[in-house]
């Protein structure tokens with residue numbers, strides 16, 4: 001579906017950074033770019049969207065060339081059929097939610113889509129409000145709706161949830177997963193949040209200094225290496241429950257039940273009574289003296 005092979009010299013802090021990215025994304029796949037700040041994740045998204053021009057290379061989507069330096073093809077952003085959501089939502093302040101969406105809507109597109117989107121992202125009750133009266137999470141839902149009413153084939157998400165509190169992030173992740181599936185989108189996310197990435201992505205690409213240095217399923221990329229983590233304990237599975245896209249596994253460690261979020265893949269072959277190892281690197285331990 002998306003075939004991208006690009007090169008660009010970027011002006012990085014320590015001098016020039018050569019961005020060389022060659023990726024292929026299947027139709028309907030959710031791919032996430034992960035890596036430290038400044039390695040070229042946003043630049044990759046911007047070049048796919050047509051907001052930044054590669055020095056050389058090619059980008060094609062569903063066999064349509066969007067960019068080809070050799071053939072001098074460079075499709076304008078408006079013709080690329082992309083929905084782009086980033087952290088700094090810029091909604092028109094003088095328009096209501098509905099007017100913002102009407103304005104962005106694909107002209108001549110599906111007339112009923114706006115109402116479908118409003119319902120799917122539960123924005124119906126907010127449609128007559130102006131952005132100033134909305135919370136951060138609500139604004140970000142409008143930004144997502146605005147991307148969807150453009151009827152994109154490809155959804156680009158650049159840390160769209162990073163300014164939100166954890167509960168709101170979880171809720172918005174649910175909406176993102178839902179629209180990805182129901183609109184049969186191909187989605188490229190930039191995120192630093194391992195639990196978010198594990199929850200939503202099929203594939204994660206780890207970037208360093210302008211290159212993709214690792215590729216795999218989130219469980220392969222993050223968790224296998226984390227078995228050497230700071231915390232490891234063994235326990236017995238008490239229960240496995242499905243929760244939205246993920247599973248909640250309760251593990252009995254000594255007398256305490258520990259709740260672990262797991263992917264469908266991780267719970268295959270797992271049943272109550274099984275012995276498991278739980279390992280984590282991603283939290284800071286707290287220390288309390290016990291009066292015994």
Ligand SMILES: Nc1ncnc2c1ncn2[C@@H]1O[C@H](COP(=O)(O)OP(=O)(O)OP(=O)(O)O)[C@@H](O)[C@H]1O
Nearest residue numbers: 009010011012013036037038039040041042043044
């Ligand atoms: N138009 C441009 N021309 C040249 N260099 C640029 C341009 N835009 C960004 N850069 C540089 O490219 C480097 C990579 O930036 P980019 O935003 O792609 O990184 P990132 O991996 O998304 O980082 P973060 O996680 O902090 O968003 C930065 O050093 C930046 O200054």
